[in-house]
Amino acid sequence: MKNLNKAYIVAGSFAIFAFTSCNNDNFLDVTQYDKDPSHILYETDANAISGMNGVYDLMQPDEDGNGDGDWGFKPNLFTGCHPTMDTQATAWDKNWNIQKWGPDSKELLDGWKQCYMGISRANDFLAGLETADKLTPSVKTTLEGEGRAARAFFYNWLATTFGRVPMLATGETYQNTPQKARAKTYQDMWDFIIADLEAAVPLLDWTPLNSQYGRCTKGMALTYLGDAYMWKAYRCPETQKESITKAAAAYKQVLDKGPYQLNRSFTTLWDVNGVWDKEAIWEEVLDAGSDWGTNDNSKRTSTMFTKYYSACPENGGWGSLFLSWEWYSSYEKGDKRRDGSCCTGKIHNAADYESYFPGITQSPTYGRNPYTQQNVGNGTADSKTLNFHFYNGEYAPSIWSIKFWRNARAGWDGDTWCPTQIYWKRLPNVMLDYAECLFILNGGDDATAWGLIDQLRNRAFGNLEVGHADELKAKYLPGIQSTIKFYADKGQADTKIPTAYPIPFDTTLVNVTPAKDYYTALKAKKGFASEVWKVAVNEERRKEFNCEWCLRPDMQRSGYMADHIEHNYPKRNESDLTNTPWSNRTFDYQDSKMDMPIPSEEIIKNKLCDQNPGY
Structure with a gap:
């Protein structure tokens, strides 16, 4: 099975696209391809396919290892999970658990830039594709579907994170359209995204072009189309019946006609031998190919950061990702999704807490990551994992995700291959x-x-x-x-x-x-x-x-x-979290905060862009 995301996809001399939005002062500091004018991109099928790869490149983290290459974990964990409190953090990252994110949050700006870079590339690619008359019609059709679905993917993250955002159309980038107001209404914004996905669905097949998994498919487009209609119903309640009906129709196609099926075991979904199993509709594979033991920046960005962020600090991790005991206690005894998702530190008198944590001491992930064969704390005075919490300056739940900390240990010395x-x-x-x-x-x-x-x-x-x-x-x-x-x-x-x-x-x-x-x-x-x-x-x-x-x-x-x-x-x-498993929520939840602030840098540079209320 071919896999587009098996390594970073770089379009080489064919990726002649706007590289960023107005948020990047260095957007002109790029190699000039005077000998490869953009029309070459559309002279052959192979060239055009390579050009589309330049759009997919922005679905992966930045590979230069400069600290901005966290896409796929940050800001996605912070915006997509931490506000639920089911995932937690310490230090400045804990602001994402208590609704204290702000316009100057670096993670928000990084995500904003990543998406508009991808949108700019998609817009340039689609503009050139409109007049491309040398391509095989079936290839041109598929690439248009991929370009529209990819653009909708980036807009989906922006729209579900910030609310209304500027909508750049085909041919528009922040180089040629540096000033752009946000969509006037939620309906305008979601209708734009829906139009892309509805156009993409008939252009794409259930299997990806050239069997390269990682390319957009009909199933991916339909799934995001259903999601977009559900968001439209949420933002525009007067459209609920119509929007939900259309969402249901999109999902029904995926269920009835798609090639997808559940993995027999939930626990195997994040295994190295489980990439693009039949359950996957759309996934991002962070992988440095077959390199073992590498420690250079570009490989570390793609294969190792999620492991470090997710692992217990006593085992070499950084501790950006903890899971709450409230989340752990939500499972019924025998639900294997718990063991397939996390490992815990050992706790004192664990049997006394059986009613809260059914079967905890019988779990193969109690006090141990069985995939890496590492013990996790020992609940004694010489361990930073004390009772229910890990302590390293601040308390955090002593539970760590093994969805990511699974295929390699977290030490810096001779790291193994870690897709x-x-x-x-x-x-x-x-x-x-x-x-x-x-x-x-x-x-x-x-x-x-x-x-x-x-x-x-x-x-x-x-x-x-x-x-x-x-x-x-x-x-x-x-x-x-x-x-x-x-x-x-x-x-x-x-x-x-x-x-x-x-x-x-x-x-x-x-x-x-x-x-x-x-x-x-x-x-x-x-x-x-x-x-x-x-x-x-x-x-x-x-x-x-x-x-x-x-x-x-x-x-x-x-x-x-x-x-x-x-x-x-x-x-x-x-107040003493060493004596209780539970989180200490001190803030009053505000639903309005779920529309996160437009990054300050965008507000400063794009004079037509206004801020969300409350920021």
């Missing part, structure tokens, strides 16, 4: 979004919608693994063995080549409580104000998509964020 998968859209996104549409259209109760949620819960409890353990082991274990062999060959005594998958595959079917029954009881227990279906859809999102950048946007457009913060993170009086 990382960033899922933007996978099949469960479509299943839960479609379920939400059906609930809205059918008065809050729909058998098909409940059935989709039950399918995810059935997978979560390991029932799809039953009868397939040998098949799953054969596919996924070799990647784990290769990683551990790397460390064993270096003489590290704590490594042993595994003969079984780190989280055992289930061999016996279990009965899973139907979603409707379980969430009816949970709503009553916790006092949620939302309808039962809304609790079900969004609590499943918390369990399914922790540390995936869709979490905050999906919960926001569902209208669940305020309810979630109020009841999952109630204000408490505890």
Whole structure:
């Protein structure tokens, strides 16, 4: 299987595009390709395909290792997860947990620039494509679909992060259009994005051009089209019925006609041998090819930063990503999504907390990252992981994501190959979004919608693994063995080549409580104000998509964020977090803050661009 994102895609001399917005004073400091005028880009199919690769290049982090190359983790984690409080941070990063981000937040500016760089390239590419008469018609058609879908992808992040943003159309860049007002209304903005996606859908196939996974497909365009219609319904309530109906139709095509299917095991989704499995609709693969043990800046940017950000600091990580005990306690005993998502430090008297954390001490990820074979704290006085929290100047939950800290250890000495998968859209996104549409259209109760949620819960409890353990082991274990062999060959005594998958595959079917029954009881227990279906859809999102950048946007457009913060993170009086597992929320949630501030630098340089209220 070919994979476009298997390494950085650089369009070489054919990427003759506007490189940035007005936010970059150095945009003219680029190589001049006087001998390769832009018309060469469209003289052959191969050249045009390379040109489109220059747009895809902006879906990857900057590879120069200068500190601005974090796209795919920052700002995406900060804007897409931290506001939910299910993921947390320390130092200045903790402002993203307490609604204290501001116009001068560097991460917001970095994301703004990254997206408008991609949009500028897409606009130049699409403008040239309009008069390209030497290309094979089928190739030209596909490339137009890719260009429109890619532009919509970048606009989706901007629109779901900042609210209304400037909309640059085909041919417009911040070089030739340095002053541009924001979209006048939410409807204008979302209609622009929807038009791109509706145009892209018939131009694209279900399988990517030349079987290069990482290129936009019909499934990707339809999934983002459904998302765009749901956002339009949220921003423009007067369009709700029409918009939700169209969103549902887009999702139904993906479910009925797409080539996608659930992985049998949730736990394998982030494995090195799981890239572009059939569950993936749109993912970003951070990968430096086959380089092992490299430590230069360009490789470190793509393959290593997510590992450092995610790992326990006692094991070589930086500690930008912690998961909350409130999130951990949301799982039922036997839900393998918890173990497949995180490892914890050991805690004192763990058995006393079984009612909060069902099965914690029996978990293969309790006090250990089984994928890297590293212990995580020991809960004693000589460890910075004390009871429920890690302490390194500030307290943070002693839970770390193994979605990213999985394929390599976090030390700086001789780092192993560490591909990382960033899922933007996978099949469960479509299943839960479609379920939400059906609930809205059918008065809050729909058998098909409940059935989709039950399918995810059935997978979560390991029932799809039953009868397939040998098949799953054969596919996924070799990647784990290769990683551990790397460390064993270096003489590290704590490594042993595994003969079984780190989280055992289930061999016996279990009965899973139907979603409707379980969430009816949970709503009553916790006092949620939302309808039962809304609790079900969004609590499943918390369990399914922790540390995936869709979490905050999906919960926001569902209208669940305020309810979630109020009841999952109630204000408490505890001041000593070493004696309680819970988060200490001190702020009052403001829904208006979910429209994040337009970066100050943009406001200064683009005189037509105004600021969001409250900033």
